[in-house]
Amino acid sequence: MIGGMLRLLRVLARRRMGAALALVVLVGFALAVLARPVAWPYPPGAQQAALVLQGPSLAHPLGTDGNGRDVLARVIDGARYAFAVPLAALALAILIGAPLGLAAGLGGGWFDAFLSRIFQGISLVPPLLLAMALVAAMGPSLRHVVFAIGLLEAIVFARAMRDEVRALHERGFVEAATAAGNPLHRLVLVHLLPNTLARIAGEIPRQAAWALGVLAAMGFVGIATAADTTEWGSMIREGVEHLYAGQWWVVVFPGFALLVFGTALRVLAESIDEHGPRRAASGAMLAGVPGQSARALSPRGAA
Amino acid sequence: MERPVRALLRRIGVGLFLALVVVFTSFLLVKLGAGPTDVLLGGPSPGVEERAQLVQDYGLDRPAFVQLVRYAIRVLGGEFGRSWLTSESVLDEILHRLPATLELMLYAIFLGTLMAVPTGMAAAFARDTAEDRTVRGTSVLGEAMPPFFLALLLLLVFFRWLDIAPAPSGRISIVLSPPPTITGSYFIDAFLMQDSIAARSALAQLVMPVFTLALMLGASLTLLVRGAMLAQMDAPHFVYARAQGMSREMLTIIALRGALPAIGGGLAAQSAALLSMTALVEYVFAWGGIGQYGLEAMAKADFAAVQGFILASAAIAATVHLLHAVIRRLARIRIRRA
Amino acid sequence: MLLDVQDLRVDRIVTGPQGEPVPEPALAGVNFRIVKGRILGLVGEHAAGKSLAASAILGLLRPSARLVGGRALFEGQDLLRMSESDLTRVRGARIGFVVQSGHATLDPNSRVGAQLVRAQSIHRPIVKAEAAWRAETIMSSMGIPEPRLRAQAWPHELTPGIVQRVVLGLALINEPQLLIADEPTAGLDITTQVQILDLLHLELRRRRIGGIIITRDLGVVAQYCDDIAVMYAGQVVEQGPVMQVFARPAHPFTRSMISDAPERLGIAGRQIVPPRMEPEQGCSYRPRCADATERCLVAPPLVGAGVHAARCHFARIAAA
Numbered sequence: 003m004i005g006g007m008l009r010l011l012r013v014l015a016r017r018r019m020g021a022a023l024a025l026v027v028l029v030g031f032a033l034a035v036l037a038r039p040v041a042w043p044y045p046p047g048a049q050q051a052a053l054v055l056q057g058p059s060l061a062h063p064l065g066t067d068g069n070g071r072d073v074l075a076r077v078i079d080g081a082r083y084a085f086a087v088p089l090a091a092l093a094l095a096i097l098i099g100a101p102l103g104l105a106a107g108l109g110g111g112w113f114d115a116f117l118s119r120i121f122q123g124i125s126l127v128p129p130l131l132l133a134m135a136l137v138a139a140m141g142p143s144l145r146h147v148v149f150a151i152g153l154l155e156a157i158v159f160a161r162a163m164r165d166e167v168r169a170l171h172e173r174g175f176v177e178a179a180t181a182a183g184n185p186l187h188r189l190v191l192v193h194l195l196p197n198t199l200a201r202i203a204g205e206i207p208r209q210a211a212w213a214l215g216v217l218a219a220m221g222f223v224g225i226a227t228a229a230d231t232t233e234w235g236s237m238i239r240e241g242v243e244h245l246y247a248g249q250w251w252v253v254v255f256p257g258f259a260l261l262v263f264g265t266a267l268r269v270l271a272e273s274i275d276e277h278g279p280r281r282a283a284s285g286a287m288l289a290g291v292p293g294q295s296a297r298a299l300s301p302r303g304a305a
Numbered sequence: 306m307e308r309p310v311r312a313l314l315r316r317i318g319v320g321l322f323l324a325l326v327v328v329f330t331s332f333l334l335v336k337l338g339a340g341p342t343d344v345l346l347g348g349p350s351p352g353v354e355e356r357a358q359l360v361q362d363y364g365l366d367r368p369a370f371v372q373l374v375r376y377a378i379r380v381l382g383g384e385f386g387r388s389w390l391t392s393e394s395v396l397d398e399i400l401h402r403l404p405a406t407l408e409l410m411l412y413a414i415f416l417g418t419l420m421a422v423p424t425g426m427a428a429a430f431a432r433d434t435a436e437d438r439t440v441r442g443t444s445v446l447g448e449a450m451p452p453f454f455l456a457l458l459l460l461l462v463f464f465r466w467l468d469i470a471p472a473p474s475g476r477i478s479i480v481l482s483p484p485p486t487i488t489g490s491y492f493i494d495a496f497l498m499q500d501s502i503a504a505r506s507a508l509a510q511l512v513m514p515v516f517t518l519a520l521m522l523g524a525s526l527t528l529l530v531r532g533a534m535l536a537q538m539d540a541p542h543f544v545y546a547r548a549q550g551m552s553r554e555m556l557t558i559i560a561l562r563g564a565l566p567a568i569g570g571g572l573a574a575q576s577a578a579l580l581s582m583t584a585l586v587e588y589v590f591a592w593g594g595i596g597q598y599g600l601e602a603m604a605k606a607d608f609a610a611v612q613g614f615i616l617a618s619a620a621i622a623a624t625v626h627l628l629h630a631v632i633r634r635l636a637r638i639r640i641r642r643a
Numbered sequence: 644m645l646l647d648v649q650d651l652r653v654d655r656i657v658t659g660p661q662g663e664p665v666p667e668p669a670l671a672g673v674n675f676r677i678v679k680g681r682i683l684g685l686v687g688e689h690a691a692g693k694s695l696a697a698s699a700i701l702g703l704l705r706p707s708a709r710l711v712g713g714r715a716l717f718e719g720q721d722l723l724r725m726s727e728s729d730l731t732r733v734r735g736a737r738i739g740f741v742v743q744s745g746h747a748t749l750d751p752n753s754r755v756g757a758q759l760v761r762a763q764s765i766h767r768p769i770v771k772a773e774a775a776w777r778a779e780t781i782m783s784s785m786g787i788p789e790p791r792l793r794a795q796a797w798p799h800e801l802t803p804g805i806v807q808r809v810v811l812g813l814a815l816i817n818e819p820q821l822l823i824a825d826e827p828t829a830g831l832d833i834t835t836q837v838q839i840l841d842l843l844h845l846e847l848r849r850r851r852i853g854g855i856i857i858t859r860d861l862g863v864v865a866q867y868c869d870d871i872a873v874m875y876a877g878q879v880v881e882q883g884p885v886m887q888v889f890a891r892p893a894h895p896f897t898r899s900m901i902s903d904a905p906e907r908l909g910i911a912g913r914q915i916v917p918p919r920m921e922p923e924q925g926c927s928y929r930p931r932c933a934d935a936t937e938r939c940l941v942a943p944p945l946v947g948a949g950v951h952a953a954r955c956h957f958a959r960i961a962a963a
Contacts, residue, residue: 020442119319123326126619126626130581131599132330135611138603139338139345215451219585222453224604238454250461257454264449272445432706545748547703549762549813550735552728562752 021273024266031081031263038079044072046079046232055249065251067237068244073251077259080232084263087148088213092206094152095159102156103163104194107171114164121157129154133216134225142228147220151213162205166198204274211267218260234260320623327619328377331612336369338608345608348389380616386609388602395613399595403617404489405476406594410583412511413518414572420523422568425530426557429538440527447524452582456517456589463513471509473590478506514590521582522575529571533564566633573629577622644716645821645853646677646700651713651723653692653699653877669695669708671877671927674945677821677870682847682854684864684885686900687874693857694825696874699723701738701823702730718820736766739814741824741843745806749798755809756782756794762813781812786842804835808842815846822847822854828863840867861900865889870950873897876927881958883951893946893953893960895932926955 044062050070058065064073106114124132136150171177220226221235230236234256241252338345343359360366364375379386385395428440456473463470476491477483484494484503492511495504537543537560546559584596591597599614601607651673659665670692677683685693698704700715700722715722717738722730734740742748750758759778763769775794782790785808798806807827814822824843828836844867847854856868864871864885871889872882873896881894892898925940926932932939938956946958953960 119322120326123323124330125577126323126327126622127330127615128577128581128584128618128622130578131584131618132615134600134603135334135615136337138606138611139334139608141339211449215449218451219453222451222585223588223600235451238457242457245457245461246465248465250465253454253457254461257451257458260451260454261446261449264451265446268445268449541742541744541748542750544703544705545740545742546750548701548734548740548742549765550731550733551765552731555761555765559750559752 020269024269024273027262027266028270031078032085034078035081035085038075042075042078044075046071046076048072055244055252057249058251064255065249067252068240073255076232076237077234077255080234080237080256080259081263083144083217083231083233084214084259087144087151087217088210090148091151091155091213092210094148095155095209098152099156099159100163100195100199103160103165104167104198106160107164107167108194110168110171117160117164121161124154124157130216130219134220134223137220138225142225144227147217147226151216155209155213158205158209159202162202163198166201167194170194170197204271206271207267207274208271211264211271214260214264214267323623324381325377327616328380329373331380331615332373332376334612334615335608341365345606346386346389348607385613385616388607388610390602390605390607390610395610398598398610399613399617402593402595402598405592406583406587406596408490408492408511409514409518409587409592409594410579412515413522413579413583416515416519417522417526418572420519421526421530422561424523425527426534426561428527428531429534429560430557432535437531440531444524444528447521448528450521450524452517452521452585453589455521456514456586459513459517460589470513471506473513474510475591475593476507476510477503478510481506510590514586514592517586518579518582522579525575525578526568526571530564530568533567533571534560536567537561537563566636569629569632573625576625580618580621644676645679645718646855647714647716648673648675648696648700649714649716650674651696651699651715652711653695653704654709654711656707656709666709668711669877670699673713673874673877673879675872675879675882677853677855679820679853680851681869682844682856682867683870683872684868685855685857685872685874686859686861686864689859691874692877693874697740697823697825697855697857701734701740702727732766735762735813735819736817737819737821739817739819739822741807741810741814741822741827743826743829744803745810746798746803749806749809751798753797754794755796755798755801759794759809759813759816762816766817777816778812781816782809785809785812786838787812803831804838807831807835807839811839811843811846815850818850820852822852823857824854825857826859827856843867873900878927878954880928880955881953883947883953887951891960893951893958894928894955895934896928897953899931928955 048071050066054066054070055068056062056066062072062074064077067073067076102117106117133150133154136153137146140146140150217226217233218235218238221231221233221237222239224236224239226233226236230240237256238253241249241256244250245253335342335345342363342365343356346363347355347359362375362379364372367375383396385399387393388395388398391398424440428437431437460470460473464472471478481503483491484498484500484507487494487497491507492504495501495507540563543556543560543563546556551559580596583594584600586592587594587596588600595614595617599611599618602610602614651670652668653670654666655669656664657667673692673696675683675685685696687693695704695708698708699710700717702722702725704710710723713723717733722733725733749755753761756775756778759781760771760774763774763777764771778794779790782793787793787805787808793801793805798809801809811827814824822843827843828839831839840863843854843856856863858864868885870883871885872879873888873894874880875896881888881892881897888897889901892901926935926943929935929939934957941956943954943956943958945952945954946956947953947960951960952958
């Protein structure tokens, strides 16, 4: 499986300029976060009344915000959230969703149907709004954000896993493996899991992009965290009043960071979909589930 | 029991089950909340009487399962509770604001489709050329764009810098009073009342939010249209149509006709996402629809309102899916597909 | 000369080991000629390039294939150099196309009668009533019972036999000079196959137009065609009048095909893995040829006397 992933990365780098560029962008953000304390030593939290709302200049290439803080430093620092929250949510989602999907795909019958209907019902509520409502109810904390997003993403992964497992099942792989005398856990761990996870690999960056969008929306409405953070959505929220007054940089730069980061993730997802192993058509894609898509034909939920 | 009747009953049963799932989700929302339910629903400082009323209405002194049943019965009977902020009935507030949201969504769908179909078709015909790649790239960008950021960007350019667009102050200029309610759309109602000043103001206020939503919807729709057209163009009957000597225009019509089901399905599937985007755009433009209502309720911890908003959103999404299913059924009857 | 195909070359774009697009020769110089009033049978194994040649001539190559060279002179004009708008005037009007598996290829969203009307109206201004009448007429001459009723049917409602008759009708309704039939009886049962082929043959003779029948079945060629062109690995390796070629096949592949083929009209099309094209190595049939020598490392020229020619160093063409 690792070998397959490495091969995939090599193909991506050689053939798809887009994916290569996307990876460069993401790595760039990561490096910026790591290097910032040394390379750009304006503390993101340092408020200096004298420097309030200065436009982009040599000293502050992205300007300063309403509290005199350097925007560039804050934007780079905000990338921490862009990495951490989607990653954590993904981990939770796969941890919950993959076993559920596996069980549904293997077991079939009433459990599968029951689970499907439950997912269908939950998906009637626009996932972005449901996640926001959950966090609003549970209280402003990143842990709750991760929980809410992870829960909703789990549905996506459960469905994707279920479809993949079903497809393999129907093609007789499961029968063949069990007939060869494989005990259930070996079947799952050695055969099914790596295969299906590799096939839905493209879904991972796509869900990460969705998570980023949800986090930003929560930050923008003001329910993500209680404290004043460098999360990009919250930065935009603070900057709106200044935008109308003409100090556009406080809103525009964090917004562009969101756009670029999100686009990079989606381009990556697209490339993996195109060049990775073929996957079964996912039934979830037609239900407007968060950020879900399989081919150019399927709809992409942007929320 | 005949087959069609049984099928219909089955569908109703499924629908009921889905409704219950949604109700359960809404119930769980408040149960997972930080704080006792009566505080969440009644506000940070409910009076003794109000608290007692809440406990009685929602059965808060009873076990959780009973509470769920109580809640389900209330909701399905149309009782969505009361907002502690405004002391109004949540259902009334939502119904009052619903036309505003629907207006935005419908115009956005119309404009978005108008933009997406020609673009998607052109991209499909110019498959794999530079133009095609540009279209695809722009669409991916559009999908990654946070709706509120696009709205703010457009406001920056057209309101702050170019001074063409009006301030984001809602559905009509703040100095004017809204027209009497006939359809619920300020623009249409003002038009019907021949109040040209109000009509013009309402129209001006509509432009920016509709355009924002249409751009975002258009991005994903373009990719959808492109994909559906390509699928048609790769189909055997399409090559055969070319072999018969059909002109480019005719081929386009044939491909489009075949692509319609996929496009329709895609639109229906996008409805949930569209609702989310609309809510965020409403928030930026202070539009006064259910989206702004719901998001503000979340920010202010008014959870009866949040629950109502969630239920209303699910209801809208369900209606769209239902409509889509009905249209598909009708189209099928007309074509009598195998 | 109705259709003169010279040195037609087509490449197929394939994904290479690194994922990059690699062109692979699919047609390596196809030559054949159709004379008005005669029917050519284009035979070859699966994926020898027969349908590809037809698609190339009509300008209908899939995005994954590319025209690399050659000429296709139809009544003096090179189809391969024509503009798309000129080609649309030729297709369906001067060259009719009978496709295989009409079920998959007829427009599923249109009634059959409407398609026949449309096939006419796209090529010339015609009154709906007249087009409808002509549609009905041709349906009945194709042997479709109750044509008026059938015209209201959707393609999926009709049996495969009727569908192929409709397809034939669509090809003939604008009175073309040339008819190209690509495996017109694929997927049909034996009785229907015979009926369709008989009908096709009859129409071609009656109208005195030229025809190409692409098939894998030698029996079809023997029964219905005047000339034969044998394709192997993207080239025509032998061509000539059916009688002559069958009597004295000059190319080893033709010989093996004839000797293997069942005597009567029946099922052919052995599924053999198509040969990889390796243009450097001379004769493409060399790996399978029992009589190959070192001479065959050089690409063989077309050896021929008049209408009968074969691409083999050792071809001995008997004088007609």
